[in-house]
Amino acid sequence: DVKVTQSSRYLVKRTGEKVFLECVQDMDHENMFWYRQDPGLGLRLIYFSYDVKMKEKGDIPEGYSVSREKKERFSLILESASTNQTSMYLCASSLQGDYGYTFGSGTRLTVV
Amino acid sequence: DQQVKQNSPSLSVQEGRISILNCDYTNSMFDYFLWYKKYPAEGPTFLISISSIKDKNEDGRFTVFLNKSAKHLSLHIVPSQPGDSAVYFCAASPRGGKLIFGQGTELSVKP
Numbered sequence: 193d194v195k196v197t198q199s200s201r202y203l204v205k206r207t208g209e210k211v212f213l214e215c216v217q218d219m220d221h222e223n224m225f226w227y228r229q230d231p232g233l234g235l236r237l238i239y240f241s242y243d244v245k246m247k248e249k250g251d252i253p254e255g256y257s258v259s260r261e262k263k264e265r266f267s268l269i270l271e272s273a274s275t276n277q278t279s280m281y282l283c284a285s286s287l288q289g290d291y292g293y294t295f296g297s298g299t300r301l302t303v304v
Numbered sequence: 305d306q307q308v309k310q311n312s313p314s315l316s317v318q319e320g321r322i323s324i325l326n327c328d329y330t331n332s333m334f335d336y337f338l339w340y341k342k343y344p345a346e347g348p349t350f351l352i353s354i355s356s357i358k359d360k361n362e363d364g365r366f367t368v369f370l371n372k373s374a375k376h377l378s379l380h381i382v383p384s385q386p387g388d389s390a391v392y393f394c395a396a397s398p399r400g401g402k403l404i405f406g407q408g409t410e411l412s413v414k415p
Contacts, residue, residue, distance in 0.1 A: 196347070225402070232313065234407035235348070235393060250402075282347055291336045291397050295347030 195219070196296035198283050204302045211270040213299050215283030222288040224266035226250075226258065229280040229298070241266055242288070273303045307331045308396050310406035317413050323381040325409050327394030330375065334396040338403070339368060339379050342391045351392070352379070384413045 199214040217224065223242050227235040227250075237250030239258040247258050255277060259267045266285075270277055280300050284293040309328045317323045325339075335356040340348035354361040354368045354377070361368050367380045381388055394406040 201345070227405075232407055234310070235405035237402065237404075240402060284347075289400065291338060291353065291403070292350050293403060295340075295349070297347045298345070300345075 196283055196285050196294050198281075198296040198299050200299050201297065202300050202302075204304060205270075205273050207274060207303055209270075209273045209303075211273050211301070211303075213268040213270075213281055213283075213301070215266045215268070215296055216264055217266075217283075217285040217294070218264065219285070219294075220263065221285035221294075222263070223286045223290075224260065225284040225286075225293065226256075226266065226268045227282045227284065228252070229282055235282065238268065273301075275303050277301065278303045306407075307334075308394055308404050308406040310392075310394055310409050312409050313407070314410045314412070317384045317411065319386055319413055319415050320383045323379075323384045323388065323411055323413065325379040325381075325392050325394075325411065327377045327379075327406055328375060329377075329396050331396070331398065331404075332375070333398040334404075335399050336397045337368070337370060337377050338395045338397075339366075340393045340395060340405075342393065342408070348393055381411075384411075386413050386415050389413045 196217045225240040226238040241260045257269045283296040286293045338353040339351040341351045342348040370377045391408045393408045395403040
C-alpha cells in the first residue's frame with residue numbers, strides 16, 4: 193500500500209514562529225502536493241513538486257515555502273506563522289501521469 | 305475563480321435511500337473527474353473516477369454520472385449507509401495537469 197506520512201497530527205504554534213510540516217511517501221512517487229482544507233473552501237493547493245529540487249506555486253502560496261531535497265520528502269514551511277494559517281494541512285503524492293492522489297492523514301495546525 | 309463547484313455544503317439522507325451529490329465545473333479542458341471521501345481527522349481517500357469519454361461509471365453502491373454538455377457530474381450512493389457519512393470532494397483535471405477540488409459536501413446518513 194502507498195503510504196504518505198505526515199509527521200504531526202496536531203500542532204499549536206505562536207504567531208511569528210517558523211513552522212515546518214513534514215511529509216514522507218514510500219512508493220517512489222514523482223509528484224508531491226501540499227493542500228490546506230478550510231470549511232466552505234475545500235482543498236486549496238499551496239505548492240507542488242514534480243521532481244527533486246523542483247517546486248511550483250499553487251493557488252495560495254503566499255506566506256509559505258517548500259523544500260524537496262529528496263524524492264520521498266516534501267516539506268512545507270510557514271516563514272512567520274499567522275492566525276489565518278490555522279487550518280488542516282494535507283500532503284499528497286502521485287505517480288507522474290497518474291490522476292489519482294494518495295493523501296496523508298493531515299496536520300491540524302493552530303496558530304495562537 | 306472556482307473552476308470546480310459543489311454548491312451544497314451539506315446533505316442529509318435516511319439510511320437505505322439514495323444520496324445524490326452534485327458537482328459543476330467550468331473548464332472544458334478537464335478530461336478526468338474523481339470523487340474523494342474524507343472522514344474527520346483523516347486524509348481524503350479515492351472513491352471513484354470517470355474519464356470524459358464516458359458518461360457513467362459504476363462501482364458497487366457508487367455510480368458517477370458525467371454530463372459534459374452541462375459541465376456537471378454527480379455521485380449516486382444506493383443504498384446509503386451510516387458509514388457513508390463523510391465529506392465528499394469532487395475533483396477534476398485537464399490532461400497531464402493537477403487536480404482541482406471542489407468545496408466539499410458533508411453527507412449525513414441517518415439510521
